[in-house]
Amino acid sequence: xxxxxxxxxxxxxxxxxxxxxxxxxxxxxxxxxxxxxxxxxxxxxxxxxxxxxxxxxxxxxxxxxxxxxxxxxxxxxxxxxxxxxxxxxxxxxxxxxxxxxxxxxxxxxxxxxxxxxxxxxxxxxxxxxxxxxxxxxxxxxxxxxxxxxxxxxxxxxxxxxxxxxxxxxxxxxxxxxxxxxxxxxxxxxxxxxxxxxxxxxxxxxxxxxxxxxxxxxxxxxxxxxxxxxxxxxxxxxx
Amino acid sequence: xxxxxxxxxxxxxxxxxxxxxxxxxxxxxxxxxxxxxxxxxxxxxxxxxxxxxxxxxxxxxxxxxxxxxxxxxxxxxxxxxxxxxxxxxxxxxxxxxxxxxxxxxxxxxxxxxxxxxxxxxxxxxxxxxxxxxxxxxxxxxxxxxxxxxxxxxxxxxxxxxxxxxxxxxxxxxxxxxxxxxxxxxxxxxxxxxxxxxxxxxxxxxxxxxxxxxxxxxxxxxxxxxxxxxxxxxxxxxxxxxxxxxxxxxxxxxxxxxxxxxxxxxxxxxxxxxxxxxxxxxxxxxxxxxxxxxxxxxxxxxxxxxxxxxxxxxxxxxxxxxx
Numbered sequence: 001x002x003x004x005x006x007x008x009x010x011x012x013x014x015x016x017x018x019x020x021x022x023x024x025x026x027x028x029x030x031x032x033x034x035x036x037x038x039x040x041x042x043x044x045x046x047x048x049x050x051x052x053x054x055x056x057x058x059x060x061x062x063x064x065x066x067x068x069x070x071x072x073x074x075x076x077x078x079x080x081x082x083x084x085x086x087x088x089x090x091x092x093x094x095x096x097x098x099x100x101x102x103x104x105x106x107x108x109x110x111x112x113x114x115x116x117x118x119x120x121x122x123x124x125x126x127x128x129x130x131x132x133x134x135x136x137x138x139x140x141x142x143x144x145x146x147x148x149x150x151x152x153x154x155x156x157x158x159x160x161x162x163x164x165x166x167x168x169x170x171x172x173x174x175x176x177x178x179x180x181x182x183x184x185x186x187x188x189x190x191x192x193x194x195x196x197x198x199x200x201x202x203x204x205x206x207x208x209x210x211x212x213x214x215x216x217x218x219x220x221x222x223x224x225x226x227x228x229x230x231x232x233x234x235x236x237x238x
Numbered sequence: 239x240x241x242x243x244x245x246x247x248x249x250x251x252x253x254x255x256x257x258x259x260x261x262x263x264x265x266x267x268x269x270x271x272x273x274x275x276x277x278x279x280x281x282x283x284x285x286x287x288x289x290x291x292x293x294x295x296x297x298x299x300x301x302x303x304x305x306x307x308x309x310x311x312x313x314x315x316x317x318x319x320x321x322x323x324x325x326x327x328x329x330x331x332x333x334x335x336x337x338x339x340x341x342x343x344x345x346x347x348x349x350x351x352x353x354x355x356x357x358x359x360x361x362x363x364x365x366x367x368x369x370x371x372x373x374x375x376x377x378x379x380x381x382x383x384x385x386x387x388x389x390x391x392x393x394x395x396x397x398x399x400x401x402x403x404x405x406x407x408x409x410x411x412x413x414x415x416x417x418x419x420x421x422x423x424x425x426x427x428x429x430x431x432x433x434x435x436x437x438x439x440x441x442x443x444x445x446x447x448x449x450x451x452x453x454x455x456x457x458x459x460x461x462x463x464x465x466x467x468x469x470x471x472x473x474x475x476x477x478x479x480x481x482x483x484x485x486x487x488x489x490x491x492x493x494x495x496x497x498x499x500x501x502x503x504x505x506x507x508x509x510x511x512x513x514x515x516x517x518x519x520x521x522x523x524x525x526x527x528x529x530x531x532x533x534x535x536x537x538x539x540x541x542x543x544x545x546x547x548x549x550x551x552x553x554x555x556x557x558x559x560x
Contacts, residue, residue, distance in 0.1 A: 108464075112463055115462050115463055155458065169447055178339075183393055188383070
């Protein structure tokens with residue numbers, strides 16, 4: 001039936017949203033593992049379902065054209081015959097046309113909602129700084145590109161452009177960069193924190209001296225110095 | 239010569255509770271350790287007082303600015319709509335943050351030099367164990383903590399605004415388009431002096447963000463959905479179809495408000511404020527249209543009301559959201 005596929009898509013979107021919310025709630029409750037970024041995971045783009053809905057849309061469009069044609073023919077016929085419109089036929093035609101139109105509109109809304117939900121998730125992903133550690137960064141021309149298998153081609157494009165947009169604004173705006181707009185959204189409590197190094201990084205230079213960050217070692221460092229490393233998953237707050 | 243930690247803490251306690259700003263700015267740090275301590279303590283005083291410092295006292299004190307910022311931050315987080323952007327305040331905050339960062343850098347450089355030269359730690363890699371245990375570090379740490387907090391408030395404030403910009407992006411565009419069409423119709427000479435509503439509502443960064451993000455999003459939707467639709471279903475801001483497609487702020491959202499009265503504190507000069515005796519009280523009167531009921535918003539009290547009723551009072555800073 002028309003609209004069933006749209007329903008399926010919306011149910012999937014809703015489920016994703018709920019899962020993400022639960023994920024965030026869980027990571028908030030579980031303070032131990034909480035290191036600032038709650039990893040948002042995007043499910044696979046449902047290519048098949050979307051394509052089927054688009055097929056349905058094409059079908060509906062053809063129907064609409066057909067109804068229009070029938071209407072025209074009937075009107076011409078009526079003109080030729082010189083008889084008034086048949087109210088019963090009229091009603092049926094109207095009804096068919098209306099249902100058809102509603103289905104079209106509904107499918108459009110479902111697709112738009114699905115896409116919007118995914119783009120919102122992509123936004124969140126970028127703001128959390130998750131994309132750098134989860135994606136295989138391919139080297140494109142000029143700026144760095146991020147590849148995600150879960151995203152459709154258009155979404156990839158969107159993600160890269162949005163990332164560029166934020167980078168641009170960040171470097172242009174003094175205010176944004178001085179308050180570290182992409183920074184941690186938890187209220188700061190301690191300046192110094194204990195960290196454990198998860199991957200070899202090498203030496204980093206801070207105001208308080210140089211640290212040689214070797215895997216599995218622990219340090220007591222200033223939080224703002226290692227904020228980026230925490231976001232990128234190189235070190236862990238303990 | 240060493241200072242007792244309790245002294246420093248007591249000093250800090252006093253400072254955070256003090257309201258007025260100390261007129262004396264931090265001294266230039268010298269070479270000797272006592273000097274550095276003094277100057278960093280002075281610095282702490284200004285930070286603790288104002289949460290941000292300016293080296294010279296200004297007409298608008300940092301304390302006021304910080305309090306204002308916190309109020310704006312709370313309002314923004316509680317209100318359903320995007321509130322006007324405080325252009326001047328943010329400019330001042332930025333200057334202060336930068337000054338304070340520079341100041342801190344100088345202080346810590348001197349401190350660092352002094353401690354390495356003084357031989358309190360033989361190798362240069364001190365502090366990797368426990369810098370906070372060091373008494374002399376404490377004022378510096380407090381200043382840094384304060385700076386981090388100010389930065390957090392601003393960060394949180396801007397992020398909150400950006401999320402609203404995203405949420406209502408079509409709605410905001412419509413406000414702008416409405417304005418532009420009015421502009422065309424009026425066609426006056428002094429048109430150039432008029433600023434668009436978006437410019438007062440948002441900072442230049444936010445406007446840019448809004449426009450560019452919107453075009454990206456539109457592009458995405460066009461490519462993946464809209465281009466498959468028939469011509470009459472291409473719109474994304476259709477308000478006449480079955481369901482309104484434009485997300486508007488929920489004007490009827492219930493909010494908690496605290497009535498604070500006119501910002502100047504002069505109750506008698508506010509025309510909206512009603513003064514009644516027996517018992518003596520100052521209040522704003524608002525009417526709930528559905529029930530035709532009048533409410534007295536008495537200064538100093540807390541109410542739960544629908545947002546659209548108190549929108550104007552909020553914009554005049556006469557109430558704040560909590």
